[in-house]
Amino acid sequence: MNFDYKLFEMINQFAGQNDVLDQTVMLFSKFGPILFGLVLVWLWFSKSGRMIENRRIVMYVLTITIIVLGINKAIELMYFRPRPFVTHSVHLLSHKTSADPSFPSNHSAGAFAMTWALFFYRKKIGSILLILAFFMALSRIYIGVHYPLDVTTGAIIALIITVVVMSQKRFLDPIFQNFIQGFRKSI
Template structure:
């Protein structure tokens, strides 16, 4: 926990330095996910592949995201209600988030999409991994997540996509 707090304090020290940067961090931490998902849907639409390949890619991405963010994250949060950094420390976050912190739902969703995307387009998948990490770090800087929340979201996403790939393996085209 000392390492978690030390890393949090390092990243959060980047907040409240300039209004423009705080606005950028807030945008990345809250709204950038929508642009990433829209971009991913556009990629699927433009993907040069047979329709059945597109459907398989869409299923893999969707099921990975639902399992990661919609099921595993919520089950963990039901049993472990970890407070957010601004609830524990005497800090003002860049924005409020009232759900439990552990694991990060944004990170679980975006990394699930990233890991699934790697199977269909490595270059775009690596870009998505970078953008997903940027969102996770932004949420730490904003004061709404501990670093371990982000790391756990990544682990949940990896396991979720692994399970989906395992279940869909016999249907892969």
């Protein structure tokens, strides 16, 4: 047995032991991405701070998230890793029976993509979302649908892409500014 699977077992062994915990983790794992999305909607329409700056942050978050999920899809097409429940006996809490690739985790990558980008601009909300993204990754292992390496890789890809995209601010800021001004004129 490898380290990745041993770590998976250490986390997944708690699944099925406490109904309240199981249901809480399942709900968070399933609907957590909506929570991250609601933060973006709130930030886009928020009047706190500078509205244009808030919208630019949302544009960065969306750009990074789209790139990260695109990279994940490319990796999935080149490398197929079965999900834990396909190759092992696990405590599966998900109704997922699909044999789509386990590596890398889209939930983890998406959560961390939104988190790193927000953290770059807004440390307070970014720190809160960083904790939530960590729990999102952990929840995917707990319910039996991802290995630790799957969620860690998703987080690392998100961090790398965030750094790359943020290094291109001088090119992206004018594009985002034009989009935001066009949006403001259209409403």
